[in-house]
Amino acid sequence: MQIAVIIRVYNRLDDLNACLSIIKNTWTKHSYYIIVVSNGISDGYSISNDIRNNANIVYEINENKGHLSGNSQLLQAGIPLIPKYCDFTIILEADTWIYKDKIIDKYVNKLSKSTAVWASADWIAKYHSLALDFAIIKTKFLQFNTDIFSFRKKAECCVCNYLKENNYDYMFIKEAMPVHYPKLMKIFYNPDKGRTRIFLKIPMITHHIEDLKYGILEKKIIANFVFKKEFFKINNDIKYQFNHKKIIFINKIMKAIYKLTFLRTKKIRS
Numbered sequence: 655m656q657i658a659v660i661i662r663v664y665n666r667l668d669d670l671n672a673c674l675s676i677i678k679n680t681w682t683k684h685s686y687y688i689i690v691v692s693n694g695i696s697d698g699y700s701i702s703n704d705i706r707n708n709a710n711i712v713y714e715i716n717e718n719k720g721h722l723s724g725n726s727q728l729l730q731a732g733i734p735l736i737p738k739y740c741d742f743t744i745i746l747e748a749d750t751w752i753y754k755d756k757i758i759d760k761y762v763n764k765l766s767k768s769t770a771v772w773a774s775a776d777w778i779a780k781y782h783s784l785a786l787d788f789a790i791i792k793t794k795f796l797q798f799n800t801d802i803f804s805f806r807k808k809a810e811c812c813v814c815n816y817l818k819e820n821n822y823d824y825m826f827i828k829e830a831m832p833v834h835y836p837k838l839m840k841i842f843y844n845p846d847k848g849r850t851r852i853f854l855k856i857p858m859i860t861h862h863i864e865d866l867k868y869g870i871l872e873k874k875i876i877a878n879f880v881f882k883k884e885f886f887k888i889n890n891d892i893k894y895q896f897n898h899k900k901i902i903f904i905n906k907i908m909k910a911i912y913k914l915t916f917l918r919t920k921k922i923r924s
Contacts, residue, residue: 655684655762658740658793660732661709663748664694664724667702668870669863670748672877674708676885681755684762687711687740691732693718711735725786729803733796740793741766747787751873752858753881761790761827770823771795775830777810781923784814784824785833787860795822811923818922829855832908839908854905857881868892 659677663670670690677686688708692701693715701712715731718724729745736743742762746752761773774789786809796802799820805812817824835848851861857880859873866872874886879901 655742656687656737656740657684657758657762658687658689658736658743659746660689660691660729660736660743661746661748662725662728662732663690663692663699664718665697665699666748666863667694667699667705669751669873670705671702672870672874672886673746673748673751674705676751676753678708680753680885681758683755683759687737689713689732689735691715691728691735693724693728723806725809726803726805729786730800733800733803736793736797743791743793743796745786745789745791747860749862750787750858750860751877752788752856753877753883753885754857757827757829757856757858758790761825764825765790765792768823768825770825772817772822772824773827774824775827775833777814777833779832779834779836780921781811782814782818782920783808783810783923784817785827785830786810786813788827788830788858790827808923815922815924829853830858835908850908852876852880852901852905854880854902 661670661673674688677688688710690701690705690709690712692699692712695714696716696718701714706712713731713735715727742765744758765773771792772784772789775785777783777785802813802816830853833850835850852859859877859880861873861876863869863873871888871890871892874888878884878886878888
């Protein structure tokens with residue numbers, strides 16, 4: 655199957671390089687048309703030749719409208735670049751690393767048999783919301799509904815509200831949930847500003863390298879653990895210990911608590 659992938663980036667170019675390398679070397683179940691959309695050039699973050707060589711098309715926007723507006727800007731700029739022959743489109747943040755495309759194959763097949771036009775994680779348990787760091791979408795829907803990305807605040811809620819208001823079905827990528835730590839759990843354990851960064855069942859990681867002591871090197875060490883493979887060859891002298899057993903245990907506890915909170919009635923956040 656032909657699938658478009660819109661990867662958006664501002665300044666996380668090291669993340670983007672790694673993301674593209676993972677896609678190129680491990681996504682094998684379908685044919686992917688890679689679209690890189692960037693709005694960092696005006697601030698000195700220009701796309702390198704290495705990145706260009708691993709993408710089908712690179713589109714750089716001169717004006718950056720800011721964090722949320724910039725995100726909307728990048729997504730809307732990517733839609734016209736999707737080839738007509740691509741039945742599905744993946745939207746992806748540059749810092750979201752997905753090893754292999756088993757998860758994509760699963761939800762493309764589910765969407766093909768469903769009236770749903772969108773698949774991504776539930777973003778916040780309390781509100782109707784959908785994750786935008788990784789989503790799989792029917793291309794025809796996107797091409798006729800570009801306004802879905804016309805958000806200026808609360809992007810994940812706005813996207814979900816758009817689907818609900820216009821009677822479009824969506825489904826959750828349960829392997830990418832929960833995205834945020836349940837409130838009860840934050841009392842005892844609250845790393846990464848309340849966000850889940852490791853998704854073992856996909857496998858996927860979403861760390862911001864500026865929040866890691868050793869930056870991109872540390873993220874690659876974590877990736878090798880999550881991917882269960884030495885995908886990144888690392889020669890380093892840093893004294894970094896990744897507590898594998900703790901991460902697995904926390905993951906199980908978090909999912910158990912989340913299942914309870916997910917059952918409560920969600921609110922619409924305007």
